[in-house]
Amino acid sequence: MHTSAPENLLQAQGLEAGYGKIRILHNVDLAVRPGEIVALLGPNGAGKSTLMRALSGLLPWTAGDVLFDGKSLRGGTPRDAAQAGLVHVIEGHHVFTQLSVQDNLSLAGYDVRKHEREERIRDALAFFPEIEEKRHERAGALSGGQQQMLVVAQGLVKRPRLLILDEPSAGLSPVLVDRVFxxxxxxxxxxxxxxxxxxxxxxxxxxxxxxxxxxxxxIVLQADTKEPDLQRRLEEAYFGQHA
Structure with a gap:
């Protein structure tokens, strides 16, 4: 019997999670369709990074479910999620500073065969010529912006179907922000x-x-980015004035 692919690549349903006895996420529903960019916005402390950690398996959830390509990620690890195609690039610079750019990328693809890993590294570096030309230098010698590019490139080596980017612009110059976007x-x-x-x-x-x-x-608002009067609706949502 033929079954069609699910409409949503990622779907969180009634998700609740937190740290110890402190519950951060409250009945969160969120979906990402194949081949689209979804922005998650909100003030500091809203729970955005906690939600990303729960989606990628870094933080267990206490209620609800997360489906990826129609299959539950319950009980899985971040490695399980990454192997399924869900890759989380965590906020901040997380590189091995004493290793070369090349070696940092090789570690990101440690679980694939060498020939395929080299191909993936070439493809990832093609997005970032600034670090491609420094592939044999120590990662610690890169600028902060270049290290952020390397972090994103590490995620690309895993050939994601869904890439979670958590605050990729943090600490970057406007020019480098535009490059990441x-x-x-x-x-x-x-x-x-x-x-x-x-x-x-x-x-x-x-x-x-x-x-x-x-x-x-x-979640206090979900909308198409082309909908009218969106900035006002965002402000109302942030300040708790939504219906």
């Missing part, structure tokens, strides 16, 4: 879905197809 757009054009957590609201809205807004651990 350009990469996200190119990934979408190639069929990769992107879930983007970002504080630069205007840039995120210009890039994304749809958005969710969070406040106090809840």
């Amino acid at each position: 350009e990469v996200a757009a190119r990934l979408r054009d190639g069929g990769t879905s992107v879930l983007l957590v970002e504080q630069l609201v205007e840039k995120a809205l210009a890039l994304a197809d749809r958005l969710y807004a969070m406040a106090h651990g809840e």
Whole structure:
């Protein structure tokens, strides 16, 4: 019997999670379709990074479910999620500074055969010529912006079907921010879905197809980014004035 692919590549249903006895996420519903960019917006402390960690298996959830390509990720590890095609690029610079750029990327693809790993590294570096020319230098010698590019490239080596980018613009110059957003757009054009957590609201809205807004651990708004009067609706959602 033929069964069609699910409409949503990623779907969170009634998700609840937190740290110890402190519950951060409250009945969160969120979906990402194949080949689209979804922005997750909200003030500091809204629960955005907690949600990303729960989606990728870094944080267990206490209620609800997360489906990826129609299959539950319950009880899985971040490695299980990555092998399924869900790759989470965590906020901040997480590179091995004493290793070369090449070796950092090789570690990201440790679980694939050498020939395929080299191909994936070439493809990832093609997005970032700034670090491609420094592939044999120590990662610690890169600028902060270049290290952020390397972090994203590590995610690309895993050939994601869905790439979660958590605050990719943090600490970057405007020029490098535009480069990272350009990469996200190119990934979408190639069929990769992107879930983007970002504080630069205007840039995120210009890039994304749809958005969710969070406040106090809840989704308070979801909308198409081309809908009218979106900025006012976002402000109302942030300040708890939504219906």
